[in-house]
Amino acid sequence: MRSDYVFTSESVSEGHPDKVSDQISDAIVDLFLAKDPEARVACETLTTTQLVVLAGEIRCKGVYENGEWAPGALEEIEKTVRDVVKAIGYAQDGFHWETFEFINRLHGQSAHIAQGVDASGNKDEGAGDQGIMFGYASDETPDLMPATLDYSHKILQRLAEDRKSGAAPFLEPDAKSQVTLRYENERPVEAAAIVVSTQHAPDYYFHNGEGDEAKYAVLRDHVKSVIAQVLPAELLTENTVYHINPTGRFEIGGPDGDAGLTGRKIIVDTYGGASPHGGGAFSGKDPTKVDRSAAYVTRYLAKNVVAAGLARRCTIQLSYAIGVAEPLSIYVDLHGTEKNGATEAKLEKILPGLVRLTPRGIRMHLGLNKPIYGTTAAYGHFGRKPEGDLFPWERTDLGEALKAALA
Known part of the structure; x- marks a missing residue:
């Protein structure tokens, strides 16, 4: 090392075209979760000169059910999008919150995805996709983030x-x-x-x-x-x-200067390149998607390890298969900075006992089924202050349990 x-x-910044797209996508997630905590959302946004396009799959009680939009839903979606752009500050000829063309191509979630993800009978809720997710913490700053x-x-x-x-x-x-x-x-x-x-x-x-x-x-x-x-x-x-x-x-800047797309700033969203990244974006996805929720819980676990004084740096990886509830693997790397009796092998056994690492277990432990995502979509998902329902994965409340398990 x-x-x-x-x-x-x-x-x-929040006005970068890709971040405009991220903020719009997460505003749609918040809109739907506010109406239905079990909403399913995968919303992608394209922004360019005087144009915003939404695409993706959704399912939400009171908004989109049985292939039909609820009365007023389309108008509420458009208002939500325009309000995001207005709040960022775009009122320019090339991109104006009030006059850009808006196209909504959101549609119903695939029934084939739903059958693998939804809980039913004795089957627990499965992961929304396969993939790997990483969490990281470092004692370089008070927020336990890479200083750069x-x-x-x-x-x-x-x-x-x-x-x-x-x-x-x-x-x-x-x-x-x-x-x-x-x-x-x-x-x-x-x-x-x-x-x-x-x-x-x-x-x-x-x-x-x-x-x-x-x-x-x-x-x-x-x-x-x-x-x-x-x-x-x-x-x-x-x-x-x-x-x-x-x-x-x-x-000339923003979407007028360069097209923006949801999910193109995943290193900015996470650890600035100081940690591996699994490749999945966060914004526009409801918390049943492990790209988002498992990345949040790995940060939560890694931050608690460092905050508890068990290491100066910690990386955690989880992996999942679509439709399967339990993670396929957990990996811990303390980068040679371990202290106070902690080892990677011990933590790999202890951590799943502190938080159930199924999609539903993560959501319930962290309280993710809430409209809390708009604030995550600019200036990083990690290293933020947990306040009320916001940024619950930044809490450091596992310290005593970790130390007791290692004793």
């Missing part, structure tokens, strides 16, 4: 807050960030490079002698001030390299 290295993670990703997210969150509050009216919704840190003894010691590219109001750029240098200085200085607020002061040194809108002009 390397102790000295340089590592990079990126994030994208944590800082990347928080830079963009702060910029969005400043845009919406009016503190930085020259900012527009689309943005990306990237943080490169130098590590010694597995700890971040210096920010080697920080990249921020943000959409902006007209003329707030300067590149190769073109544009308004004074206006660009306002944007650049604001972005650098946000970086200084987010990163610990000791990481920002005279060696830190900043790239703020390095290509110059960035006035």
Whole structure:
């Protein structure tokens, strides 16, 4: 295991076209779960210039039953979509919340999928698909997340807050960030490079002698001030390299600048590349889909292992077969950082006894059958504060049970 290295993670803002798509898809999940906690949703969203398209399979009491839409359901779906785009802040000629064309191609869930997934008789609810899911935690930050990703997210969150509050009216919704840190003894010691590219109001750029240098200085200085607020002061040194809108002009952005699709930012959503990824996206899927729920429970378990002081880093993998309730395997890797009597083999035996790792067991333990997913669709699904029903997989309530099981 390397102790000295340089590592990079990126994030994208809520106005990035792929994140617009993710937020719309999760708003549809929330809409349906609010009406039917057992709703089945697999909603994909395409966004491009003045167009939003929904596609996928659904089943929801009071919304879509027996092949028919309930009265007013289609109008409510469209309003939900437009409200998401409005909240992000898109009211531009190329993508305007009020005037974009909307196409809804959602349809009923396949009966062949339903027969394998639904509980019936003595059969427990099965996994909605085969697949592998990973969870990860590291003690690099208070939120037990990789520092490179944590800082990347928080830079963009702060910029969005400043845009919406009016503190930085020259900012527009689309943005990306990237943080490169130098590590010694597995700890971040210096920010080697920080990249921020943000959409902006007209003329707030300067590149190769073109544009308004004074206006660009306002944007650049604001972005650098946000970086200084987010990163610990000791990481920002005279060696830190900043790239703020390095290509110059960035006035056309969002879905007008590049098409967006649900599920294209899965590394941003998870651990910034610091952990393996099973390949399945989260947004647009109800919690019976193990792509989502099992990824959440593996994060929950890994975070509790680290929070309990049993390791400094922890990776957990689960695998499933479609229609089968119990996971096929559980794998734990403590990366050589184990402490206080913990071992991978012991944890692989203990963890399934603390949380039943079937799709229904996960949903019941974490309380996932609720409209809680809209807030997950930008700035990461992990490393967030558990508040009320939100982000229950971020709780650290298994510590005593883990220590007792290891005693």
